[in-house]
Amino acid sequence: MPALDTFAAEKLARLDHKHLRRRLVETARADGIWVMRGGRRLLSFSCNDYLNLSQHPAVKEAAIAAIRKHGVGAGASRLVTGNHPLFAELETRLAALKGTDAACVFGSGYLANIGIIPTFASKSDLILVDELAHSCIWAGASLSGATVATFRHNDIEDAHTILKAQRAAHRHAMIATDGVFSMDGDLAPLPALAKLGAEYDAWLLSDDAHGIGVVGGGRGSTFAHGEAADVPLQMGTLSKAVGGYGGYLCASQAVIDLVKTRAASFVYSTGLPPASVAGAIASLDFIAANPDYTVRPLTHARAFTRALNLPEAQSPIVPIVIGAADTALKVSQELEEKGFLVVAIRPPTVPKDTARLRVAFTANHMSDDVQRLADAIGPHVGHA
């Protein structure tokens, strides 16, 4: 076998042995909540399509109309000829939703963070990252070349200690965190982080991938703490509650202007397809017009945590920590046999020995579905 193939095969065998190999399973999503896998229809609690907008007729129609008018692809980077007329409309909507001067749309949330972070931090700078932050924050921080310091999850005191010790030795500083943690469902203490950031001149970036559309009246995690937190860099994705694809940053005009001229993943990557942009505009219109609808996923999550005596859900995501990766896979398989799709999440997505079921609730689940899932998961709660 060629050395390259031997390397890959051996690495896969080691991952298999640790129950950490991942496999793609063909999954057809026909509506907001039901999926087809291996010829079986399963009720999904694993989609991030929290408002089921990926399947909303008005959103689909907007995307189809955009293809008819503008074609399928953007054709180039937005700085060349890829800046079709729908971008300005979407960026205006996003900035209004987040209460900022301006916004910048990227190809995806991952591309947004690996572009934004290196635009504002480099070799002489310091970036503090919450230990449970998403992979793309770590990737962006690492690409920047700045010194990266990890603070304990949601621990303001720990972040404070790091800033006190290290801030003075660096030119600029940044604090980067998820606004809603993707695998835990809890909120970051954004008002306290913003205050700390202001005190130490450390720029706060929050990743609102799981907040937009579902917390803070649909405006996201910045708005989920009573008064709006002062977050100068609000990034997020259009691929979860917004139901489509794409990433964004909402910030001041100067920050957005710099990103549009310097962020590599913006400058050197093709603009988002017209259909994705038009679909996102229709989704944001729906979110703005239906604040009552945006609370439904969280309402279901809270009914679920009440039924199982778990700490009250803060977002539509509820983790059921199992511990060992093979046990988490087994429980997920058992649930699948009962007709529920609840995918097991394993390291390195979550820390070692905290493999879990990650339950995600969406607007179109029924209260009865939530209760049935609680009954099925109940026996596995508290085994970590």
Ligand SMILES: *Cc1c(COP(=O)(O)O)cnc(C)c1O
């Ligand atoms: C999903 C996710 C992203 C990536 O967004 P994509 O648009 O899917 O690339 C970024 N951050 C967090 C916290 C996420 O959960």
